[in-house]
Amino acid sequence: MTQTATVKATKPKGIGGGTLGQALLVPALAVLSGLIIGAIFILAIGENVLTAYGALFRGSFGSLPALIEGIRVYFSTGENQALVRALYPFTESLVTATPYILTGLSVAVGFRCGLFNIGAEGQFFIGALCSAFVGYSIRGLPAFIHLPLAILGGALGGAVWGMIPGYLKARFGAHEVVNTIMMNWIAFRLSDWLLNGPMQASGFRPVTPNIQPTAELPRFFADPLRFNWGFVLALVMAYIVYWFLFKTTLGFEIRSVGANPDAARYAGMNIVKNFVFVMALAGGLAGMAGSAQVLGVDHWVGQGFAAGYGFDAIALALVGKSHPFGVVLAALLFGFLRSGATEMQSMAGIPIDIISIIQGLVIIFIAAPAIIRWIYRIPTIKTEETVLTRGWGS
């Protein structure tokens, strides 16, 4: 893969090369194909595809009549109940997408430097625990200090968790895949101990206390809408990562190291520094995902808090071609699918696992675009290859 990769110093824009329309064509068709094959599975278990996908759509976007009715009621009577209900599905999808965006960015940043960060799951968990700790243990601070501190705590925790494999890779050549997986296990077991010991709320339950209100990411609407500033934070981080990777010298260095470490070294770039820095950055982003989740959505951490975001993130980075904007789009897709699945499960009686199947299919189709091009007879366009990760020996 290294041999075919080119350093994209002159062409920073575009997701995987080509025009935007071209770039979006294959993913869009991949989603469509995923839904079609998903429909076959739904038929196979004897359910109604129409009902299922109708519920999926309503569950992820809401329904237009309900929204219009909600607005009408709100303006005629001032009663916002119906409006809140109409907005709920859409905002829930954005809430679900938030951790996906940040963990996806984490893995994407690693890919850009040729590093495979499988540790986003552990970094996410550590970030959440650190944020929760700052959130509940410090009292009496005003929100404008406490909240940033809690976010910073999570980001730092994740950064440390990512930096360790980065350092081991740079200093000793230990492969980051092995070490990030090991760090995941350490994070899981550490959290078991923390939640049953030092960080446990009083009582027997393996959960942390609730965070202080001053550490909460503010919500835009009243309960039950959980839509909060975490989503904005995620978008801002996506832009910062984009700017950093494509507009700064250090970002250029990172991409150069990812494209061809030997050439980068020959050009006088510090490989060691880049590995450590990128893994810390990746860990920080995943840690921030944990922060946003605990400070914005849950307000406490229990066992089973990290439930696959970090692993789904690998797929997200692949689907998004390791480009921050691509990752955001992919994360939104996952968020809407996951969130809509609740309604589909309840209204149509479709097992929630069908969503995992659709997600898997979409990933396959995007990872192997040749299938989509063959099915839909799309002529192959010469696109640049994005370096995802180098092999074992490098």
Added chain:
Amino acid sequence: MKKSYFAMVALIIASLVLAACGGGQTQTPAATEPPTEVVTEAPTEAMTEAPTEAPTEAPTGEATEPPASGEGITIGQVTDLGGIDDKSFNASAFAGAERAVEQLGGEAKYLESQQQSDYARNIQQFVDEDTDLIVTVGFLLGVDTATAAKANPDQKFAIVDYSYPDCFGDTAVEGETCGSATELPNVMGLTFDTDQAAFLAGYAAAASTQTGTVATFGGINIPPVTIFMKGFEAGVNYYNEQKGTDVQVLGWSTADNDGVFTGNFESTDDGRANAESFVQEGADIIMPVAGPVGLGSAAYCQESGSCRIVGVDTDWTVSASEYSDVIFTSVLKRVDNAVFDAAQSVADGSFAGGVYLGTLENEGVGLAEVSGAASELTAELDQLKADIIAGTVTLPE
């Protein structure tokens, strides 16, 4: 022409999807079959079940079409991360819900939680559907259940293995999410006096041991686990008092409030190792209170032929039938009965918040058939059960 074929399929599907969306709220009576596609869960390394849960029978799988009349109640169950077919309390609770709608009419549905943040969303989904009774499973749903119950005072809830008040620790924000029976009159906490059933199991074990030694171990030293162990030990002690014997209990001491714990609810290897060391210390009947860990113990007993197992939560001769030859008996926690009772109280209008306590008396807990029990032991157990219900035999606190 492949191209046109695929394009056509794509168009048809797309139009179907769009048509469905335009149709507004078309609620369909969904048959709530258990999922036929079993995809492995997202990798959750943490404990995903309440500690004492063990394999149990799968949901009956019968479609729950309401009877002809439009009456009956709707029940919505929100699972914890274990999922609906966890062979544990999620499955058991849903079995109760299905039985309730079979008898009362109506519909039982479930929503599986895959992440902690799903709890609130799934509860909200059922609130939006005006479900008569929402059953939330496990103490991890305690906060979200309380929050939703406060926000929707007319919505009835039942939560398994949990009861209020609990503020998730004294550092919780005052009045934010915690509640009490008076504050949350619309929540019924379903809890279980499993020590009553474990007491009977201890008595039966003491009466049946060949070696004069029985044993128990737990997952983690927390009340929902140790309540089994305390009851078991008390049952053995009671037998010793009555019969003048000196049967020993390994693995738990109420006096020290400590015992043998695996530290997890996952490792069948730990279950095997614990059983092996207990057998070496002379025990021949073992009660593992650590979920699937106990299956490792059962496997050891089956291979070595040197011990028998007391199952917990469900009847292991059914739920772990491959080991039924080494299952001595099982301490039953009838989550299904509790959910059924909660549903019935909603149907007949007698629903009240507070705590539902499953006991021997209301069959919220019980003892499965004791394998190979002599008729006098069976009679003694029946008498003991009656005495506990009557209060003439009391368990230590």
